[in-house]
Amino acid sequence: MAPMGIRLSPLGVAVFCLLGLGVLYHLYSGFLAGRFSLFSLGGEPGGGAAGPAGAADGATVDLREMLAVSVLAAVRGGEEVRRVRESNVLHEKSKGKTREGAEDKMTSGDVLSNRKMFYLLKTTFPTVQINTEEHVDATDQEVILWDRKIPEDILKEIAAPKEVPAESVTVWIDPLDATQEYTEDLRKYVTTMVCVAVNGKPVLGVIHKPFSKYTAWAMVDGGSNVKARTSYNEKTPRIVVSRSHSGMVKQVALQTFGNQTTIIPAGGAGYKVLALLDVPDKSQEKADLYIHVTYIKKWDICAGNAILKALGGHMTTLSGEEISYTGSDGIEGGLLASISMNHQALVRKLPDLEKTGHK
Numbered sequence: 001m002a003p004m005g006i007r008l009s010p011l012g013v014a015v016f017c018l019l020g021l022g023v024l025y026h027l028y029s030g031f032l033a034g035r036f037s038l039f040s041l042g043g044e045p046g047g048g049a050a051g052p053a054g055a056a057d058g059a060t061v062d063l064r065e066m067l068a069v070s071v072l073a074a075v076r077g078g079e080e081v082r083r084v085r086e087s088n089v090l091h092e093k094s095k096g097k098t099r100e101g102a103e104d105k106m107t108s109g110d111v112l113s114n115r116k117m118f119y120l121l122k123t124t125f126p127t128v129q130i131n132t133e134e135h136v137d138a139t140d141q142e143v144i145l146w147d148r149k150i151p152e153d154i155l156k157e158i159a160a161p162k163e164v165p166a167e168s169v170t171v172w173i174d175p176l177d178a179t180q181e182y183t184e185d186l187r188k189y190v191t192t193m194v195c196v197a198v199n200g201k202p203v204l205g206v207i208h209k210p211f212s213k214y215t216a217w218a219m220v221d222g223g224s225n226v227k228a229r230t231s232y233n234e235k236t237p238r239i240v241v242s243r244s245h246s247g248m249v250k251q252v253a254l255q256t257f258g259n260q261t262t263i264i265p266a267g268g269a270g271y272k273v274l275a276l277l278d279v280p281d282k283s284q285e286k287a288d289l290y291i292h293v294t295y296i297k298k299w300d301i302c303a304g305n306a307i308l309k310a311l312g313g314h315m316t317t318l319s320g321e322e323i324s325y326t327g328s329d330g331i332e333g334g335l336l337a338s339i340s341m342n343h344q345a346l347v348r349k350l351p352d353l354e355k356t357g358h359k
């Protein structure tokens with residue numbers, strides 16, 4: 001018998017309890033499901049899940065997060081590049097010929113690195129435009145999750161997130177720069193690169209050397225882990241140029257700066273930009289200027305352009321025009337890269353390639 005003369009029927013108590021359990025189930029099921037899915041994705045409860053980063057609707061992206069993922073992508077791609085080279089089974093193919101008639105080569109190193117780099121960036125930032133040198137096989141998708149950890153060196157340099165509209169971003173990936181030299185086993189020239197452009201302007205760049213495991217990164221108005229050297233020779237510069245797509249670059253360099261100028265032939269656009277900086281890597285040669293006269297693609301140069309710009313340097317066409325990293329893949333006007341020099345004065349010194357026929 002209940003107090004105050006109210007009698008509880010056993011059936012009523014059972015129905016009441018069941019209803020209570022149902023309400024509790026509803027309240028907690030969503031929460032628990034959320035917790036379990038976080039753990040299965042490897043994320044930290046309360047700290048944000050792995051997977052798509054930035055705003056929930058993907059309308060904005062944080063450039064500091066993009067830098068962390070770009071560094072990781074360059075390193076993970078580099079592991080593939082190294083593994084394939086060390087296996088000695090490159091599956092070398094030709095993608096055709098360049099405009100100047102050189103073989104445009106591709107290897108398993110390019111393809112496997114491309115797959116790792118592309119899917120890491122695409123899974124983390126699904127709404128941004130990503131342009132990459134190699135074809136991405138949609139039937140061979142790989143979901144690679146970022147653990148959402150921003151490395152200490154990045155946090156130290158860049159104190160706060162930097163949100164930008166996702167639609168303003170274009171990512172450029174070079175999964176293996178200096179493929180020609182890679183096939184010749186000239187390992188020091190090889191890099192993997194990621195670049196992020198905002199409204200066509202290069203804002204962050206990563207250049208990674210897979211064989212010496214050196215990585216340079218920089219963000220314009222953000223920070224960097226690399227700097228310019230303390231001095232450069234502007235009068236008789238050492239000029240780093242292509243060894244496999246040189247065109248008339250030696251003639252142009254000697255005509256502009258005189259016969260005392262030293263020409264350093266080297267592979268890879270990433271390697272050649274690093275030659276202008278204070279890089280501790282032992283296998284890295286040093287130069288004062290980088291000049292290229294033949295056609296070149298944006299994934300080859302965007303990361304170097306962003307790093308130079310972040311450090312106060314310049315990369316332009318030979319006539320001094322800024323390069324826009326949206327739209328078409330290629331650059332027609334050659335390249336001049338410098339740092340801690342009067343870049344426009346260098347441009348004025350160079351001959352007009354259209355007129356001299358040195359293109």
Ligand SMILES: Nc1ncnc2c1ncn2[C@@H]1O[C@H](COP(=O)(O)O)[C@@H](OP(=O)(O)O)[C@H]1O
Pocket residue numbers: 098099100133174176177178179180241242243244245246266267268269294295296297300
């Ligand atoms: N005339 C040209 N046409 C197409 N690609 C070119 C080129 N000149 C240079 N490149 C590309 O730019 C990168 C640097 O070239 P180089 O080592 O000759 O300086 C290489 O990239 P990949 O190795 O990523 O293909 C190379 O293929």
Ligand SMILES: [Mg+2]
Pocket residue numbers: 174176177178269299300
């Ligand atoms: Mg390249």
